[in-house]
Amino acid sequence: MFGAERLPIAAERHTVRTADGWDLALTHYQPAKPIAGRRPVLLLHGIVTNSRNLDLDQKHSLLRWLAARGVDAWALSVRGKGDSARPAFLGGDKHWDWTFDTYAEIDVPAALAYVRGKTGAARVDCVGHSLGGLMLYAVLARGGESAASLGALVTLGSPVGFRSGPRFTAWSARAAAIGKHLPYVPINTGTLALLPLMDWYPELLAPIFYNPANVSGGLWSSFLAVGVDDEPGTLIAQAERWIDSDRFTSADGKLDYEALLSTSRAPTLVIAGKVDQLGFPPLVRRGYDALGGKKKWWLVAEENGASADYGHMDLLLGEHAPEDVFLHLERWLRENATLP
Amino acid sequence: MLLALLLSVGELVGGQVYLARANAGGAEVAVWRYVAAGARKGPPVLLLPELGMGRQLFDHNGAGLARTLQAAGREVFVLEWRGTGRSSPSVRGLGGLDSLFDGDAHAALRLAREASSDGRVQLVGVGLGGAAAYLLAAEPGARVAAVVAFSVPAVYEVPNEAVRGVLAAARASGKEPSAAIDLRAYSHLPAPVGKGERDLFQLLFEYGDKLPGGRAESLRAALGTAAPELLDDVVRWMEQGDLPRGPRIRDALAILTAPLLVIAAPRDNLVHLEHALAVRKLAPRAAQEEIVLSRIEGFPEDAGHLALAAEWAAKDLHPRIAAWLAAHY
Numbered sequence: 001m002f003g004a005e006r007l008p009i010a011a012e013r014h015t016v017r018t019a020d021g022w023d024l025a026l027t028h029y030q031p032a033k034p035i036a037g038r039r040p041v042l043l044l045h046g047i048v049t050n051s052r053n054l055d056l057d058q059k060h061s062l063l064r065w066l067a068a069r070g071v072d073a074w075a076l077s078v079r080g081k082g083d084s085a086r087p088a089f090l091g092g093d094k095h096w097d098w099t100f101d102t103y104a105e106i107d108v109p110a111a112l113a114y115v116r117g118k119t120g121a122a123r124v125d126c127v128g129h130s131l132g133g134l135m136l137y138a139v140l141a142r143g144g145e146s147a148a149s150l151g152a153l154v155t156l157g158s159p160v161g162f163r164s165g166p167r168f169t170a171w172s173a174r175a176a177a178i179g180k181h182l183p184y185v186p187i188n189t190g191t192l193a194l195l196p197l198m199d200w201y202p203e204l205l206a207p208i209f210y211n212p213a214n215v216s217g218g219l220w221s222s223f224l225a226v227g228v229d230d231e232p233g234t235l236i237a238q239a240e241r242w243i244d245s246d247r248f249t250s251a252d253g254k255l256d257y258e259a260l261l262s263t264s265r266a267p268t269l270v271i272a273g274k275v276d277q278l279g280f281p282p283l284v285r286r287g288y289d290a291l292g293g294k295k296k297w298w299l300v301a302e303e304n305g306a307s308a309d310y311g312h313m314d315l316l317l318g319e320h321a322p323e324d325v326f327l328h329l330e331r332w333l334r335e336n337a338t339l340p
Numbered sequence: 341m342l343l344a345l346l347l348s349v350g351e352l353v354g355g356q357v358y359l360a361r362a363n364a365g366g367a368e369v370a371v372w373r374y375v376a377a378g379a380r381k382g383p384p385v386l387l388l389p390e391l392g393m394g395r396q397l398f399d400h401n402g403a404g405l406a407r408t409l410q411a412a413g414r415e416v417f418v419l420e421w422r423g424t425g426r427s428s429p430s431v432r433g434l435g436g437l438d439s440l441f442d443g444d445a446h447a448a449l450r451l452a453r454e455a456s457s458d459g460r461v462q463l464v465g466v467g468l469g470g471a472a473a474y475l476l477a478a479e480p481g482a483r484v485a486a487v488v489a490f491s492v493p494a495v496y497e498v499p500n501e502a503v504r505g506v507l508a509a510a511r512a513s514g515k516e517p518s519a520a521i522d523l524r525a526y527s528h529l530p531a532p533v534g535k536g537e538r539d540l541f542q543l544l545f546e547y548g549d550k551l552p553g554g555r556a557e558s559l560r561a562a563l564g565t566a567a568p569e570l571l572d573d574v575v576r577w578m579e580q581g582d583l584p585r586g587p588r589i590r591d592a593l594a595i596l597t598a599p600l601l602v603i604a605a606p607r608d609n610l611v612h613l614e615h616a617l618a619v620r621k622l623a624p625r626a627a628q629e630e631i632v633l634s635r636i637e638g639f640p641e642d643a644g645h646l647a648l649a650a651e652w653a654a655k656d657l658h659p660r661i662a663a664w665l666a667a668h669y
Binding site: 168280281282285286299305309 | 501502503533543544547604606607609612613614616617618620621629630631632634635636637638642
């Protein structure tokens, strides 16, 4: 009842070792018919998820959809997620002690360097969903070689700012205040326990995560069975500071990522779902407003031609996401493929 | 005695509601006055509807925000923009946003202020009517005690392609040189985007709202006319990000100090959430509170542009607005 398809044979598994010794898993699909001049694309998942968010099954996979259109497509699971290394339950030399900055400073740069090395490309296009988009913003803000290696970018439901509606903000702050005291937040275990509830009473919890009008029955439980992972309390503590201050900063508070986005020159498409609670459109819009360089804003909404208004997870897993979302982002990457 | 009362407050309509008329520079606008029930509490409240709409947005057969405020002891004024309700018709050349904001809104404000013991007023604006509230509240010596902004675009822009397309097409439909555009007739045209058999009114206004039987059609029936330049102005507003003429909303918000209650609706197809909540950053000197009309925030639905008239609003929204206004005299 609860499970997802195994990845197909065409899915290549790659492993990249980070500078601090973590093995990270990359899923790779060769392009069906490679298009000359197109850069490879690296996809980044969001908080408490892994790369299956981007590659759930044949029908719900941005990764395979891009490969089928001639793009050399890669998806990363950051540390502690999916098939990447994670701390042992007891002992071991790896611990639940990283922050969001670790993803932007170590994991994403390692993946970018690996993809460049494997493909020979000078730059890599990137698509980040939710926290994955924030990782891209932080890489841009931090500058240096990794930022310079970014091609065209797309962020999906990535909020730069952490106050949505008053009630939801209060809930988030309360959850973060509790979560930061735990060594890690056992999202995976909790989710598995809640699976039947989510399936039987989608109206109860769905509005937080997706618009039920866009997600087919059973898909959500398939995703939860393979696509959800734990996060360390240290990262949750950073998120709590973001909520308290309503500022998108490094863990030590010294880097104001939002302010530094003005230095970006990577062409960026910023996509928001109209009824997204986690990527609240006004907060996603803040990222767009902060960006320097060429940029475009796109709200996935019925009145803008989509089949329905979009929530958070349905930006990737919606039944009509290929027409409503993927086509837009692929067009952006294609239109910006010839930039230096 | 009765004659003196009529001369001072206008025509008695019933239910302690009077209709007054005010000269608005090229137009005579209707301003409905709801006399406070019992002892008056606080300054008068001026309600500014969405452009093209009449007072039905605030008072449908004796129920609505105007009545809630009246029952709470507030003296309430409701403007009907030129071209709507009992105001004079729209006339080409005298119906742009500047005419409405400078003429109609000021005329209504004067009437409300005359009823104030100390010259202060509170404003409630819906949609583009709320933009007028922002401008009024930022004027020197405005004495606006508080503003409730319901789905008001602090910025407005082109990515809402459907709205721009609808407005531009409506503009093009005004073929006769002297003709005003009949918004009610236009509202029946099929929507250019979206699922199902939906017309323009349903796409732009009714979307996402649980309106009681007959309420939507009553609001549609109350749609007025618009001078072609009004739609031109709104399209240019979306293209330029701010008002095409006169004071700019950004400038007004930058100096605004009146407390704001910002209400935003996630399924509003006319004014997107990010456009309404842009006020967070643009009005740094104003104390702000927010209500987001979503299920997550405890409302019965993810609401749209007409949530003030929705079935649940009488219980879940109007009392909250009244309480906030009472706390911000």
